[in-house]
Amino acid sequence: MNHAVPSSLAAPSEAASPQAMPAPAFTAEEVARLIACPSCDALHEEQVLNNGEVARCVRCHGLLEAPRRSAMTRIIMLALAALILMVAAIFFPFLELSAAGLMQRSSLLDTVLAFSSGMTAPLTLAMAALIVVLPVLRFVLLVYVLGPMAIGWAPARYARPAFRVAEALRPWAMAEVFIVGVAVALVKVAGLAHLSIGPAFWAFVALVLVTVLKDNFMCRVSVWKTLEARRRS
Amino acid sequence: MENAGSAPPVLTARRAGVLGCAQCGKVHLPGPERCARCGSVLESRDHTSLQRVWGWMFAGLVVYVPANVYPMLRTSMLGKTTDSTILGGVVDLIHHGSIGIAIIVFVASIVIPVAKFIAIAYLALSVTHRVRLSPGKRQHLYEVVEFIGRWSMIDVFVVAILSSLVRLDFAATINPGIAAVSFALSVAFTMLSALSFDSRLIWDASEEEDA
Ligand SMILES: [Zn+2]
Ligand SMILES: [Zn+2]
Numbered sequence: 001m002n003h004a005v006p007s008s009l010a011a012p013s014e015a016a017s018p019q020a021m022p023a024p025a026f027t028a029e030e031v032a033r034l035i036a037c038p039s040c041d042a043l044h045e046e047q048v049l050n051n052g053e054v055a056r057c058v059r060c061h062g063l064l065e066a067p068r069r070s071a072m073t074r075i076i077m078l079a080l081a082a083l084i085l086m087v088a089a090i091f092f093p094f095l096e097l098s099a100a101g102l103m104q105r106s107s108l109l110d111t112v113l114a115f116s117s118g119m120t121a122p123l124t125l126a127m128a129a130l131i132v133v134l135p136v137l138r139f140v141l142l143v144y145v146l147g148p149m150a151i152g153w154a155p156a157r158y159a160r161p162a163f164r165v166a167e168a169l170r171p172w173a174m175a176e177v178f179i180v181g182v183a184v185a186l187v188k189v190a191g192l193a194h195l196s197i198g199p200a201f202w203a204f205v206a207l208v209l210v211t212v213l214k215d216n217f218m219c220r221v222s223v224w225k226t227l228e229a230r231r232r233s
Numbered sequence: 234m235e236n237a238g239s240a241p242p243v244l245t246a247r248r249a250g251v252l253g254c255a256q257c258g259k260v261h262l263p264g265p266e267r268c269a270r271c272g273s274v275l276e277s278r279d280h281t282s283l284q285r286v287w288g289w290m291f292a293g294l295v296v297y298v299p300a301n302v303y304p305m306l307r308t309s310m311l312g313k314t315t316d317s318t319i320l321g322g323v324v325d326l327i328h329h330g331s332i333g334i335a336i337i338v339f340v341a342s343i344v345i346p347v348a349k350f351i352a353i354a355y356l357a358l359s360v361t362h363r364v365r366l367s368p369g370k371r372q373h374l375y376e377v378v379e380f381i382g383r384w385s386m387i388d389v390f391v392v393a394i395l396s397s398l399v400r401l402d403f404a405a406t407i408n409p410g411i412a413a414v415s416f417a418l419s420v421a422f423t424m425l426s427a428l429s430f431d432s433r434l435i436w437d438a439s440e441e442e443d444a
Contacts, residue, residue, distance in 0.1 A: 021277060024250040024262050034260040036253020039372060041245040041433040043253070043260065059243050059436070060372045064258065097398050099405065106398045114397035120409045123417060127393055130386070160272045164256070171424060174383055174390075180337070181390025187334045188326070188395060192405060195398075224257035228270045 035221075037062055066219045072150045072226070078214035079139040085207040086136055092200035095182070099193030108132070108200060135173040135211070141166040142214075146223070155230050163227065167220060176208045245433075245440070247277045255279075255433070278431060285429035286357050290350065293422035296415040297346060304410035306392055308399075316410060319343065319388060341387040342416070349385075349423050352378045353430070360434045368439045375435065378427050385420045389413055 026034065035046045037057040044064065049055055051069040056062065068074075090108050097104040112131060115123035145163045148156050156162070182201065189195050246253035252261045252275045254268040261268065261275060268275050304316035317325060319342045326335035356375055358364070366374070392413045399407040 021263060022248065022250040025244075026249060026251060026260075026262075028262055031251055031260045031262055034251075035258040036246040036251075036260050038253070038255050038258050039432050040368075040436045041247055041253050042243040042436075043246055043249060043251075060369060062372070095394070095398055102404060104398060104400055106394075110397040111393050114393045115409055115413070117408075120411065120414055123389075123393075123409070123414050126417060126421075127389075131390075164271065164273065167256070171379070171383055171428065174386055177383055177386050178390050180384070181387045182394055184334050184337060184387060185391045185394040185398070187331050188391065189399065190331075192399070220256070221258050224259075224271045 035064060037064060038221075063219070065221045067222045068217055068219065071217045071219070071222065072146045074217050075214055076143055076146050076150055078210050078217070079142045082207050082210045082214065083136065083139050083143075085203045085210065086132065086139075088203035089200045089207060090132065092203065093198035094200040094204075095186075096196045096198055097189065097193050098196075105198075108204070130172065130174040131178050134169050135175050135207075138166050138169050138173050141169075142218075145227070149226060149230055155227050159227055163223060170215070173211075175204070175211060179205060179208050245436070247433075247437070248440075252277055255431070278433060278437070282429055282431040282434065283357055283360060286353060286426050289422050289426035289429060290353055290357075293419045293426060294350060296422065297350075297419040300412045300416035300419050303412040303415070305388065305412040305416070306395065307408040307410050309406045309408075311404065318412065319416070322388070338388055338391070341385050345381055345385045346419065346423065349378055349382060349427070353423070353426055356430060356435065360438055363438075368436050371435045372432060375427075375430065375432050382420065382424045382427055385423075386417065389417045389420070 024031075033046055035044050036042070037044065037060060039062040040057060040060040042057055042059040044055075044058065047055065049065055049067055051067050054066045055064040057064055092107070093105050094107050094111065095105075097106070108131070112128045113124060115121060115127060141162045144156055145159045145166065148154065148159075182204075186195055186197075246260060250263065252263060252265075253259075254261070254271060254273055254275060256273040257268060257271040259268055259270040265275060267273065301319055303318070305319050305322060306317045308315050308317070319338075323335050323339045323343075326332075326338060352374055355364070356371060356378075359366070359371055364371075392409045395407045396409050399405050
């Protein structure tokens with residue numbers, strides 16, 4: 001809806017070799033009003049966006065900024081909900097299998113520890129990280145970064161590195177991939193034995209939904225701007 | 234949005250002699266090493282990007298081979314042990330009549346990894362060579378690669394779930410095979426490869442052509 005303007009104001013200097021940077025075409029005050037697309041480096045004049053408006057890059061159409069109303073409070077609420085759900089998912093029975101009079105109950109912890117024998121042992125750590133540790137760490141970091149600001153305080157001491165880490169972890173927190181894995185496993189075992197789903201499974205499904213919702217609310221650039229503004233005052 | 238094919242001429246931070254932060258978009262005059270807003274390292278372009286892309290991709294390829302050759306799952310039923318590879322698992326699923334699930338596993342463990350190797354190589358080559366796809370389409374391809382990579386991990390999770398679940402002593406036991414490790418590594422390495430790519434490089438090449 002709201003387009004940032006392309007800045008073809010300053011003519012690019014002709015002899016700009018790819019290695020050497022040309023002299024700056026803007027002054028410090030001008031630079032403060034610009035935003036560079038993180039994906040393609042195109043410069044835009046920054047515009048004040050209302051909540052719900054979306055600014056996209058004119059060249060690559062990547063998202064520049066998308067502030068949402070009371071996004072901070074919502075993200076914190078969702079992160080806290082996700083943490084509670086994760087606790088439930090870890091400690092309640094996850095899946096139950098029965099065949100030939102034998103019954104096997106498995107929790108999320110058992111799944112993580114499945115690789116703990118022999119050559120596959122290192123995978124245990126990786127699994128624990130991907131399914132439990134990294135998602136939890138992300139939620140905790142987000143609460144740490146946004147929590148103080150949501151109640152009107154200045155950002156916490158290490159808010160900047162904390163948010164950087166939280167963003168870097170995003171691709172490695174694989175709760176939703178794990179859910180699809182569970183679905184595939186259910187079908188694979190179906191012929192072998194009777195399988196039923198425990199309460200922890202539903203807690204985990206809810207956790208995935210909450211995570212997706214939370215990431216939807218979060219606009220990285222908006223969070224950085226808020227962090228910067230609150231730090232100064 | 235009207236002419237998505239040809240990108241409008243724009244001024245980039247690099248051409249204007251300023252630095253744009255790849256994390257938060259803040260524009261800086263040359264000088265500082267870190268972004269004043271978010272503290273990320275400021276670089277006009279990540280010059281080690283392509284090196285790291287190729288390095289991780291090669292590592293991913295190397296471990297992808299054993300992942301397909303060695304068994305992923307080791308099933309013991311009533312004293313009889315059978316090994317199954319990734320492809321073998323897909324074939325088993327088809328025999329059981331679960332075509333849909335077979336397709337999911339096939340796509341996640343074979344189609345996506347192979348397509349990812351090709352796509353990353355293409356994107357990295359497009360920085361130094363002239364290619365047919367427009368920068369806009371290549372940017373899109375990069376976003377897809379970035380998004381889809383993690384989904385290859387499905388089969389590793391399936392193996393973990395089955396191994397933890399199916400421990401019915403003599404009746405049936407499932408154990409992970411060594412391919413699970415190399416496959417997980419392969420997915421991680423290709424994710425690192427994709428993450429190392431500086432997407433701003435896609436646009437630089439086409440800019441020089443226009444000029
Ligand atoms: Zn852009
Ligand atoms: Zn920054």
